Amino acid sequence: MSTTNHTEDLGVLRFITAGSVDDGKSTLIGRLLYDSKAVLSDQLSALSRAKNKRTVGDEIDLSLLTDGLEAEREQGITIDVAYRYFQTVRRKFIIADTPGHEQYTRNMVTGASTADAAIVLVDATRVTTVDGKTQLLAQTKRHSAIVKLLGLQHVIVAINKMDLVDYSEQRFNEIRDAYVELAAHLKLDDVRFVPVSALKGDNVVQASESMPWYAGEPLLPLLESLPVRRARHALRFPVQWVARQDGHLSDDFRGYMGRVESGEVSVGDTIVVLPANREAIVAEIIAPVPGGTASVDRAFAGQCVTVRLAEDVDVSRGDTFVSTNDVPTPARKLEADLCWFDEEPLSTQRKYLLKQTSNTVFARVGAVRQVLDVHTLSHALDRHSLKMNDIGSVSLTLQKPIVADEYDTQPATGAFVLIDEATHHTVAAGMIRAASN
Template sequence: MAAATEMTNGLAGWLRAQEQKDLLRFVTIGSVDDGKSTLIGRLLHDAHGLYEDQLHAVRRASVRGSTRGEGSTSEIDFSLFTDGLQAEREQGITIDVAYRYFTTARRKFIIADTPGHVQYTRNMATGASTADAALILVDARLGVLPQTRRHAQIAALLGISHVVACVNKMDLVDFDRAVFDSIVRDLRAIGEKLGLRSLHAIPVSALAGDNVVSKSERTPWWAGTTLLEHLETLPVENGARAGAFRLPVQLVLRPGIGYRGFAGQIVSGSVKPGDEVVVLPSGKSSRVTSVDVAGKPVDVAFAPMSIALRLADEIDISRGDVLVHADAPLAVASDVEADLVWMSERPLDRAKSYLLKHTTRTVRAEVASIVYGTDAETLEPVAKSTLVLNDIARVQVRCRAPIFFDAYAAQRATGAFILIDSVTNDTVAAGMITKALEGAERGTSRTLVGDEERRARLGQSGAVLRVLASSLAGAFELGYALERALFDGGRIATVVDEARDARDAAEACARGGLLAIVAGVDADGANGEAVELNGQTLRASSREELVQRVLAAVR
């Protein structure tokens, strides 16, 4: 009995010690095949952050997947500790974000192992969005690559406090200090251009374990710490807890008569009974009478706790509203400037409106303009007319209703948003608000289906074909003959009557992918029949030949 009590007390003490440790979230970033998964596997293995069954399973998988032949059975493929998807193991690359937890005597860690392939940059941005630190890996043989720059820029945009540059595969360059120093210079130049808060470099070999957990004898010139030692000593900033109070309302709780609580997760700051709070967008204020956690009142609550607030006054509050302290209001605007990471394979359609989800509030919004994009090679601003997969740009966003926010640099949770395609429900972009825009011109409502989508659905590009003849009747005759020929050729076309002043309608049809045929009288009827298409006038000796020329021109 005494032994059981002692064991219980020991376990309780161990759990209390774990609770008191601070937590560091970090993400691995960099180009494909730089060794991110292998580094994390080595870190988990050497820091004793694995269970025995995990270790045995990876050893068996390493033997099955080995191409080294005899003698490889004792070797471990460290990347398999995080690359768990079958497609990842077959292709030898990371595809999805893998999260791993481990603890040391000094700190708890949550690792996000993200893909390096350019195709999965959106996955990398997702994994980095909650990180306190980033490990950016660089292959010592290849140096800094375009994807390294892109990932570093995303880390800077996301406001990651600490960047640790791991120059990996140093064993393949004979631990040459000159190689390490050259890569560090390139990385520091990138860091200065991007405004990274801090950058610390370490020479490592993830496969061999040099300078990961244990100090390497093969780098006598390196006087710095190992990777694990550095991660254990990084300062963890709890800006969310120290910031101004923000509670986006997720749900109104009415479990019974007399109880009305406004539930949500505190994204920054703290709240306690007696605090004066303001409700946005109504601007009405009230006093907090109770702060409830899991159905029980508490003296104080802080980020990132999930709570329910009860107020002294009956105020109309619903999902999407935000509760703040009266002395620390949020900015309110319908037009904002933001940094945008485009995450969709379908390009931005500026003629289309999207759903903008910000905290618990969702509004319709359009990308009103692209201020500038960023060149992946030079990181310099470049002109952009649209955005495609993995593009990063500064944009102006116009919302149909006001949103309440902090600048992303001041508070992540209230400064971030996503754009959603309301037709496909795909998340197409992630944004970080930089500032409100004052006095922006209000545009008209936009379509929910963009021109690119229409053209893709129809499988053709639109155009306006203005057919001309010596008489309007002759022009219509040619127009209908052309419509028949286009339709028989697999194209969708329609004749628009110019006599009803429908030129604008025809151009709208063309933007959506239709071939709009407009009949009109040729000012010089002596030239016979003609078709105006894309600024060119097509003529022929016969109608049949003219139709064939048009068919060839629109394909």
């Protein structure tokens, strides 16, 4: 029999855990790390002596592997986004353990913004039944809506604490059916369900003997096999800095530093500088290498490089290099989805700073189109503001045009944050749905 499936490198999978407080997110990640042998012996020794552990005797509190802040350990809740890295024979993983409390929704959005998949935890003991209908918690709905807004490719619903409901297949089916209805409403595409006990290790790394009725894969093999689509987007290279070596010499060096947000660029390519709409040829690409920098032939999405052009073109921070076969029209008007973070509600009477890639421009919210009610999943059309943790659709007018794309097609240039000009607080994260001049 071929062993290709066991040795094929499937690349890095970035995923988050999401759910309500005490659903067991940190414990689940701890169990993944522990059972996959990704925890060092000195870490285990330190955990067994931890003063804030919530287990009895010598039993290890696996949640402490991710709850790194002292305040988290004392309160028993996750506050910050904790990133953990581990690998198996088949794949490398980057995990973001995100807070479940509504107060820390912004942290969950931060963790989800770069993820490929989400594990949504549902506590089997906390889901209620009203008039014969299974009711999911509001935070489960909120986090699922954010997962949809951010365009994550896969959702795994881990129905946790099955040991506390006697590993009931009926209970699993009730919760699964309720989430299937939620997923259909939100239009989530790829949703899978796994019954687990993070505390006991059932169906986390190994199949559970206590749930013989479950015919699917345990959580880790499922994560190992998830396909990750890496779309080949057109070039977007926002200029972060203009580097000058010596302005008075005839062989003056002028390089444009930044990160390739999407696509790729090669020496000899003709690019377009926006918003000036000027064409130029790439003369040189300089990239970091061990011990310094070196000229390279090509640069890809995610790389930080310096680009030198053959022509003298007026380029400043905030300008964007794009490919000649995909030249967007810089936009001053945006339609966007916002997740509001600030205690101070959104006001259509004030200006905000909109930061997108290396651009920062003044923006004004012209109208709040609708606001999502996470309890009923309906959209309120009579709301004209957003309060903390609301998700809504808005229109914005910018002081000057920016190179903007729809988030679904170009996430790097389709995302932004709003900043309060007076307090400098980041008040919202936004996803562009339409852009126009």
